[in-house]
Amino acid sequence: MTSGIHHITAITRKIQANVDFYVGILGLRLVKRTAGFEDADQLHLFYGDGNGAPGTLITFLAWEDGSPGRVGIGQPAEIALSIRPEAIGFWLTRALTLNIQMSGPTQEFGEPVLRLKDPDGIIVKLVGEAAVAGTDPWTATGIPAADAIQRIRGATIFSDQPQATADFVVRHFGFRLVAESAGIRRLAGDAADVLDIRDAGGFWTSAPGTGTIDHVALRAPDRAAVERVAASLRAEQAGATNMHDRTYFYSLYVREPGGALFEYATDEPGMLVDETPEALGSKLFVPGHVLADPDDVRARLPQFSLPGEERMTERDLPFIHRVHRPEKSDGTALVLLHGTGGNETSLLPFGARVAPNATLVSLRGRSMDEGYPRFFRRITAVTFDQEEIGSEAAALAAFIDEANAAYGLSPDKTVFLGYSNGANMLGALMFLHPGIVRNAVLLRAMNVLENVPMADLSGTNVLMVTGQSDPYGPYAADMEAFLERAGASVENRTLPAGHDIGAADVDLVRQFVQRVTG
Known part of the structure; x- marks a missing residue:
């Protein structure tokens, strides 16, 4: 079984500020813009590497002017992205120059870590990973290839049942325990992505809203694997599961014992199924099952400009x-x-x-x-x-x-x-x-x-x-x-x-x- 992180999905309150941070500051590529599959009036953006490869995708649901959530138990709490260890200095200087909230660098599990905060307060960890090699780091924003973000390194999950959470991920999604330190169980997949299960017993519970991470999607090799995991979850009576064709991947959703939401998503058909590499992320996709007029959907979705494009600031x-x-x-x-x-x-x-x-x-x-x-x-x-x-x-x-x-x-x-x-x-x-x-x-x-x-x-x-x-x-x-x-x-x-x-x-x-x- 191929295992790893497919994408991480979070919620933003202001889509323009979000685009400016993830494209303009972090240098990721906007690889897909869609109306929401569950709610067509919800804009959904995907950022990633040059080809929008699984394992590089950070996605955001736009709850424009929505209420802030609360990070807590039963929720992902941090996004970790891989850079080369020697690039930490570049990102420290960039954060200071651009007045980005940050802390560090520190050492975690033997790796240098610099924490940044995005405009919604979500923590983005830049992790210096030895021998990291991305498939197609995006450098069109002017960030040198040697310093560019390579891929997703991992995510942190807050759980008041850390052992049960870790066992669940190991049992169903092909991760394995590789280290423990300071109340964190580190799980690794085949692609070297990591999930840090943090013991958050006594912490407050999470609340959905802007500025929170909605879920972590783990990688499935194919649709048959998704259906096998669904069957094993049902046999285990692991709780409600549901499967969906998301056009770019086929997936299921399930909550682990501590309450965090996981998705299990196929690599194929991928972000290039309806756009050429050159035009990736340039058009809005409205899911076919949406009953509303696509023009009405487009009118209701928030607009934004990419860095360098003409814009009207709200x-x-x-x-x-x-x-x-x-x-x-x-x-x-x-x-x-x-x-x-x-x-x-x-x-x-x-x-x-x-x-x-x-x-x-x-x-x-x-x-x-x-x-x-x-x-x-x-x-x-x-x-x-x-x-x-x-x-x-x-x-x-x-x-x-x-x-x-x-x-x-x-x-x-x-x-x-x-x-x-x-x-x-x-x-x-x-x-x-x-x-x-x-x-x-x-x-x-x-x-x-x-x-x-x-x-x-x-x-x-x-x-x-x-x-x-x-x-x-x-x-x-x-x-x-x-x-x-x-x-x-x-x-x-x-x-x-x-x-x-x-x-x-x-x-x-x-x-x-x-x-x-x-």
Whole structure:
């Protein structure tokens, strides 16, 4: 049995910072970008050597702006990458020069080790491994071949049952015990990759989230080996296992007795199954089983630029938000505010269909109502928290001013589009801070202000779209009347629909956007 580490998968909060670290600083190659196999709205990036060979792959799931996790028992805790021992000095100097958090060098199991922290706080150990030889170290980033990262050296697993964890890996995955030191059992595979099982008894339990390592994938020679291990796990009643065809490998998942998640993945068919070596990592792969429109999936996924490519840096503004840049911009922009139960990705496909050449800026509401993001809270179905509406409208006005400067948005060529709760916030914003919004689309909107202030909205263009069978539809007339009283130019269209939005809304909004941004 061939044994070793196939890949290590972790979770990041900010994909651009992640790319800058693993490609720009560590010098790995981006070898694959995919939509998630379990959740298509989750970007999954693979980094590795020049050919994306098994044993070199570090992968990240993007939980953009997601909550941080906690490293603890039942979880991988460190990623170890091999370099030549004499390269430690190069990486020490590089870390100091680039202001990377680090510690060391130290000696572990007779090898020099330098620990770095990535932008999410994940520990990456650079290990000076004697006689290491990578298959195709990636040197396109300018790092000398002699100093380049060669491959994965190993991973550290925190376990409060270290003996049981070690025995499980040895029994099922072909590793063997090679050393013990300071509470760590070191297991090695045929490819000289190592798993360090650390006795973490008394430590706190892990919690999933950004800044944590999700799982370690071990190498299987072929699909038959995966199925044999699955059978042995079932015979042992080792817990739930499931097998998947991941296009680039076939694998199973299982948790060891201490709780850490392992994957067992085949080397074949590999990262080159759908791309040439020259184009590796250049296109987004959307799994075939995904039922959503691939274009909608692409619109929802976070964008990033490789080092050296033109980029728009996302700014730290009062609202969590997503910026989606079109391949070819026409200078227009849509600012999107979701409805109850949505988030900053929900309206991106709608916006991309309406204005494919517009920059999209999509916000996440900061209020929580029954566990869902909103822009302000409800008190009853038709009464709302007036104080919160006022404070969040002020925050939104500040966001708009800063976003205009940060992203180069032109107020005359920007259309604000809100759905349901987001539309209601836009309506309130126009009355409380007149002049900020010049073009607005209000989908399934109603007035939520108990006292509507007098405002001058002359020169403001508004499209309201109401569903004929929407239970909130009867309230739209009041909003239209208040807007017209303030001098806005209002077009209120009724569609044969309910509170949901669809293709007919897209057509109406597209015509409006083209007309007002002309």
